[in-house]
Amino acid sequence: MNFKTFLCLSFFLSILHLTINAQTSELSVEKIMQDPAWMGNFPSSPYWGIHSENIYFDYNPDKNPADSLYRININEPQKIIKVTASQEQELIPRRGDFNDARTRKVFTINGNLFIYDMRSRKKRELLDLPFSIDDPVFMMNEDQIAFEAEDNAFLYNFENGSLKQLTHIKSGSGSEKKDKKLSDKDDWIQQENLELLEVVNQREEEKESSKEYRESINKDEDFIFYLKERELSNLEVSPNAKYAGFSLIKRERGKRTDVPNYVDKSGYTVNLPARSKVGDMDYTAELALYDLEKDTVFIIDTSELPGIKDLPDYTKDYPGKDWKSEPREVIPSKIHFSDNGEKAVVNLRSTDNKDRWIALIDLDKGSLTSIERQRDEAWLAGPGIGYTYYGYETLGWLPDNKHIYFQNEESGYSHLYILNVETGNKKDLTPGEYEVFDPFISNDKKHWYFTSSKVHPGERHFYKMPLMGGKTEQLTSMTGNNQVQLSPDEKYLAISHSYMNRPWELFLKENRVGSEPQQLTKGQSEEFASYGWREPELIQFEARDGAMVPARLFIPEENKKNDAAVVFVHGAGYLQNAHKWWSNYFREYMFHNLLTDLGYTVIDIDYRGSAGYGRDWRTGIYRHMGGKDLTDQVDGVKYLIENHNIDPEKVGIYGGSYGGFITLMAMFTEADTFEAGAALRSVTDWAHYNHGYTSNILNEPSKDPIAYRRSSPIYFAEGLEGDLLIAHGMVDTNVHFQDVVRLAQRLIELGKEDWEMAVYPVEDHGFVEPSSWTDEYRRILELFNESLLGQ
Known part of the structure; x- marks a missing residue:
């Protein structure tokens, strides 16, 4: 072989090597990064109608700029029907409260109070006040409804129509000067403005009407609790309407940063307000108990909680620094009252997030007794343990008014516990090397429902378990993730399911072990489905x-x-x-x-x-x-x-x-x-x-x-x-x-x-x-x- 032939052969082999190793794909960056609508149409945010007949969900089969609301009737699961705007307005809101027999539900629409009768399927407006109503709940006497409005608790009796303001909480300190009388000139300008501008005048009239209404139902008030420079949070009324709990929040968020927007529509650089930086957060919170019969407020002392002065271990790395052993600030949850209103517990978390206490509140004295302490030298979090990025807090009472339930990581995994507040006995209801998510109690108060990773860390299934613990029943079986919405009558599961190479689809299943799930949606586009996703x-x-x-x-x-x-x-x-x-x-x-x-x-x-x-x-x-x-x-x-x-x-x-x-x-x-x-x-x-x-x-x-x-x-x-x-x-x-x-x-x-x-x-x-x-x-x-x- 001469040298020229050798060079040609070497060049050919090099090209062949590059060709073999330069692999191709039917996918491209442009294809997979285009608008996700190319993949198909997948259901999201499913929920049940109040009568367990329809599953509602966001969907977009018409490829509109945004999803719309659709429904599937469980008796005609092959039909996916778009909900009209007028039909959507008539839906009973998901938020609200049922009575124990689940025959009536109270809720708000646009700040007004409504009640819905499950038997007649009719809703009725109960109250249209000059101010907005929030968070209505039935009391022990189910003819009464408590709700929050303008940082106060009210009690409404819908049988006789009476309304009573339970708390008397006002902003400020009570020493503020009354509005200064306007000069003749400014008074003339204000009146002219009100006459010319209908919306401004209407708002002023509503403001005055609200003030007059509040004063009319507060004619006999003697005690007023002033917030001063604090914000009110977590207002909660006991089921017997004897107490109300709330938090008083004072926060200084520190210096906020600005993010420049160089492509604002104005043609100018516009600064977007953004967060402050770590360490720049001054937060204090006080826990308050309002004794409604005595018409007084206790500020609950947290300085004697066990370990409240403990220093974290990392301080040992700074021996030259003077660390003060003093009570840490705490962040309280809302107060959780027992169903009979006679007991109450609260979850308190240190602001350094290394301690949490569940404490029993003495309702007569407004004092605390710690019944559960969890400390983590790193930081407290995990499913059901709450705080910032880690989900919501699981805490409440069992129907016997003796046991509380909560989640805890003391075993190394977040599990569901119950604790007898009278004896101190505690029990892990879900032991094992897996985690529990979103537990809740059944309508009949006899069972738990929850999701867990018991089968595999990479799977999620839905379970049922006796209230005091015992054998669990796995109600879902499809490999992957099963996000379940239980129907209000607890007869059916609406399941959002996906697998590693298959996006989310909606399934319907009877609420019993062994029943087969029925697929309701099939959203993959032909183009997306044609590729063999791994x-x-x-x-x-x-x-x-x-x-x-x-x-x-x-x-x-x-x-x-x-x-x-x-x-x-x-x-x-x-x-x-x-x-x-x-x-x-x-x-x-x-x-x-x-x-x-x-x-x-x-x-x-x-x-x-x-x-x-x-x-x-x-x-x-x-x-x-x-x-x-x-x-x-x-x-x-x-x-x-x-x-x-x-x-x-x-x-x-x-x-x-x-x-x-x-x-x-x-x-x-x-x-x-x-x-x-x-x-x-x-x-x-x-x-x-x-x-x-x-x-x-x-x-x-x-x-x-x-x-x-x-x-x-x-x-x-x-x-x-x-x-x-x-x-x-x-x-x-x-x-x-x-x-x-x-x-x-x-x-x-x-x-x-x-x-x-x-x-x-x-x-x-x-x-x-x-x-x-x-x-x-x-x-x-x-x-x-x-x-x-x-x-």
């Missing part, structure tokens, strides 16, 4: 500390494999993505299918800090974000190299928000592992993020600077060696654009070259425009193709 493999790999880390794995066909890997890092920190249902990250899921078609192996890890795996997993990032949450990504790469023949020189990483933060930490501190990274809407310095989220995990910057210093990527930027893409919306009011501007300046000062920034002038934290999504993911794909494959 079921990622659910795996676990061992981390360096021995923990087994859950992940989803997308594996290409052997003949397409390019020996490169991409690590996806989900956002939010406390979120689960290695599961068996349709991901909230559906665009990223489709992108991972595209990457897999192109020969990449993709891993999506539920790293330390993720939801769904209990307390220890949740708190694994305490005081060091970018610690175990990052080493879990590195150990995942090690798993791929050892088990899937990934080239160590061909590994990329990307993610948004918290995932963007991890990407930056990976590129700055694990340069030997990651060749390329795309950091989207990233936190770069945790001292610049918000208080509610960050102070839980890292405490406050002025109190625990060590945690912030080792957790913020901006301090490690000198470690950048690979190729980095930074992408951020310029009107991001969550993670501010300022974050990446500061980081960019740091990279410039360090003389770093292999990075670039893409900015999106009209995008907030969650992108909206398909053009922005397309541009961003085109850049990500180009980054991986160029940096990992040399294409």
